Amino acid sequence: MMDRLSVHLQSLFKHLIVFACVIALWEGAAAVGLVDVILLPPPHAIAGSIWDLYVENRTIYRHFTITFYEAFAGFLIGGAFGLALAVGSSLNDSFRRYVSPYAIVLNVTPGLALTPIVIAWFGFGYSSKIALGAIVCFFPIFVNTLIALSRTDGDTLEMFQSMGASKGQVFWKLRVPAALPMIFAGFKIAITTALVGAVVAEFSQATAGIGVLMQRLSFALDMSGAIAALLSMSLLGLILFTIIEIIDDRVVFWRRGSRMEAVSRRRLARWKTSAGSSSGKPIGRK
């Protein structure tokens, strides 16, 4: 265990060195006047703005939660549609044949071009941001789920059929669990896309949110504040990404060794309590 820790420390150390050099170079360039300070503010100015946003006048939190709420709700709704359509398409070929072209068209049509219409339909509030988030994040989930569901391993399928499993049993006991890893891969792409959708909607029409904050700051010529807002967007993206990663780790436990052991121990314990003392008896004894 010790050496893994030291490896982490080492790589962290390397990252810090590179980071320090970049910061020093950037500060130097700004001080020397190589860089137009108003356009590309030096790191200490950005740090100052971050301090203002997060600690001093704490403006960021309201916008942060609003954009988080918009992106996550968009992801959930987009995800629900994506899953539903993918399940429908995997169960019935003609449904898939007539749905997939429209899904592709929706995916290739840039979300930005749809913004006016979405805002017209869903109004000025959060719902239009959620809607745009849902539209842009629908496709990755739909495609991944559809392919994952239809790529079930032939032999296992035959084994299920040999046991007389119904289409529903095959679906829930085999297709869905086997598809989970790829579905979550789709979720990971979709969550960041949903954030982009929400921010795009905020840029064109919103009263609050990180996108609006960034616009407001850059219009007040506070470029370091605008960059601080941009970094907050990345932070928000990271948080959303990690949420999905954590859920992924818990749901698809059979991918990681230590998770698998934990689950098997728990199931063993559950088996012992429920099955009384009969565990471990050889079958053939009777």
Add this chain to the structure above:
Amino acid sequence: MNEIADLTIPAPKRSALNIIARHLAIFLALISAWEISCRLEWLDPLFFPYPSSILEGFWRLYITQGNIWSHLGLTMFAVIVGFTAGSVLGVGLAICVGMSDRLRRYLKPYVIVLEATPRIAIGPVIIAAFGFGWTSKTAIVMLVCFFAPFVNTLNGMISVDRDKVEMFRSMGASRIQTFSKLLLPSALPEISAGLRLAMASALGGALVAEFIASNAGLGVLITQYTGTLNMASAFVCVLTLSALGYFIFRGMEAVDRFIIFWADRDRIEAVGRKRLAAWHSRLGDRP
């Protein structure tokens, strides 16, 4: 990470003509529903022009006025150049990173952070750096198209079957041989999925660049038309983008099926026969 294999469906029992007929039927039903709801004022004319007026718009923009062609050419020029540059960079970098574990472990956190950042927010900064016009538009498209190929290629190279890598080592294969004969071909499905993803976002990227700062392109036309409440023509531009995107997407799917022939049941026999013939022409001995 994710694989967009093609969405085509196994050969249908019904004839192809029959399928097209059904597609058309559904399409016409949708359009007429739209037309009727417009006529009955269910849809707000400000936002939803009559399909018939969109049709007129197509005729006007493409034929009578013909002003859409130059804008379309410009946008597609930026999309294609940006897409090519972005994906070549993405795939190239992924190959270098994939070949050295140390580099991959080092770059991993930055990739995740950059991927989580909504890249369109970086658009204005690029405009400030590259200025107006053609370069910054292509730069934004390139930035948007970089990620999917990079991540997919990297995943494709990493998830190669360990035993095959060991078999190559046991034959004393050099790094380049292992790469060209094993890593690259087995990563191809992932790479082509990444390219398709990139193309879908390339159109969006070009539009963002044109909305933010450009004096020509479909994005500019769309802002001009929506600005003057001429939604019919705006829809013509948007639908042009969607149609182009759709056909390019389908085209890339076909190319994917052609290159990755070993995943396709009937393609595999054809290729086998071709190579048998080539073998005989070379060695000329009996089959």
Add this chain to the structure above:
Amino acid sequence: MIPTMTVTKGSATDGQTAVISAQNVVKTFANGSVIAVDDANFQIKPGEFISLVGPSGCGKSTLLRMVAGLLERSSGQLAVHDRPVKGPDPSVSMMFQKPTLLDWRTAIENVLLPSEIAGRVTDSDRRKAMDLLELVGLKDFAFSFPAQLSGGMQQRVALARLLQTGADILLLDEPFGALDEFTRERLNVELMRIVSEVNATTLFVTHNIGEAIYLADRVFVMTPRPGRVAGIVEVPFERPRPPSIQQSPEFNALVSQVRHTFGENV
């Protein structure tokens, strides 16, 4: 605790120089906490067929991978053709349990892979590859892709690829483990025929005692925790050996001797 080498007739020490020799070879994993191979000592003569048999975890695959140069030994000397093993060696060629064929290449192109890796592919290489496919009975499938071949046929292509290198030391890591009994028996017969034709030294890893004895001149019996060569059993039968020999009393005696060697050390 470590048994002395049971010196038996025909061991390498009588005259010919060993083609593979190991002294006190040890292999540990997870910085010493797991001993995969503990103090292996053996000498293998050119042309000998050695099989390594034992349950999983007895270090037989690890030992094989060390001879192939894929795994570094923790300590001890291991030499092939009197050269200490430092990495993959052109005169050593290895085959795995999974066929590890390249899906995008036809059978013949898979067989040609080693020649490609080693350098330019000549027409004679191509003729050799076609002959090898004929040798393993797959001439008519030379241009089929792996997806079109059964598991057994894929293993036979892998076998042909193994021989394409022209290496005189063949290492096979449970090559037929995943196959059914009938296909495995047929492939064993063919393997023996091919090995004697090519006159190669062979190390064959298996967990099937019958297969180990039937194929080998000497059987290394290995025990787990830690992985050790518990004993070496001589197989005196003449070659070629008909499959029916597996029902003979001498064969069963050898089987019990292997089990005995194995039982003694658990």
Add this chain to the structure above:
Amino acid sequence: MKHFLITSAISALVAVGPVAAQELTTINAVMPKQRSANYFPLIVGEALGYFEEEGLEVNLLPSDTPIPFVNFLRNGQADVAMLDPAEVLQALAAGVELNVIYEVMQTAPDGIAVSGNSDLTDVEQLRGQIVGLVSDRDRVTMQIALDARGMTEDDVTTVVVGEAGPTLAAAFRDQTVAAIAGSGPDWLAIQANGIPVSLITPAEVSNKPGNTFAVASGTLEEKGDLIEGYLRAWSKGMYVATIAPEVVARMAQDAVPEEWEDANFGQQYLNNAIRLNVSVTETLGGLNTGTWESIQPAMQKFGLITDMIAADKFLAPSPVEAANNFDRDEIAQEVQAWKDANM
């Protein structure tokens, strides 16, 4: 398909790359929208070759980016920028040295607008209502107007309506918001579309400068004659609208067909643009020094600027005189000649 792509790509390149007939210096001008009837002086100036006479070629840089135009002045990508008063004062407050050289839309100050058939006539009635903002930047306009009636932002609920044409038009038509704070150009298309819009900006605050042309300080010294030439050609274009609007309409149809797909919309749109663009002062583009100082207290109150900035520190009157010395009759003859040739 391949053939089509190549030809359009090449033609696009040619159209974009300005073919320099003789030695014309390019002047980069950044403005909120692309070529439009709203900038008809530019269209007229190019049609009659006024910019060419000045040895100029205008490269219009349309930008709807959160990055303020001032930055493009600073990093040299733009020589001239169209800024509204708030942007000018904010830039000065942030330490950017600017010169305002021309008031291009004197009658398009920002203000509060309501739907034509709404019964609201005064900002006082907005108490407790929903007020829309065209964009976040118009919040100050609303604050100042409310303040003139002793109200603050908390007395109303504010919603950003967005600049996209349809959403703004629907807000007016359906009166989803009681009133909207924005500026002249925002209502242009809506009125032209037959949706009535009327202004209820309080008189005390409605008198303020409209959009301006500004340059980074120092530009006047380096490129003084270039800038004056640009303003002179622009003023000539503006003047033509006062004597021959129908000629301007014809020129606009050629230059911006997109806006004339519905003929009477195009005409109505141009009429509004002319009302917005033609200067009320005798000298075209004259700088109204008084209003530049009278609007600052309110802006200070709402945190847009910290302290007062003397008008003469940033106003530069000299280019306006140069812009106005051209022969009016000569223009009239040229317009007539163009008219005979093209209409």
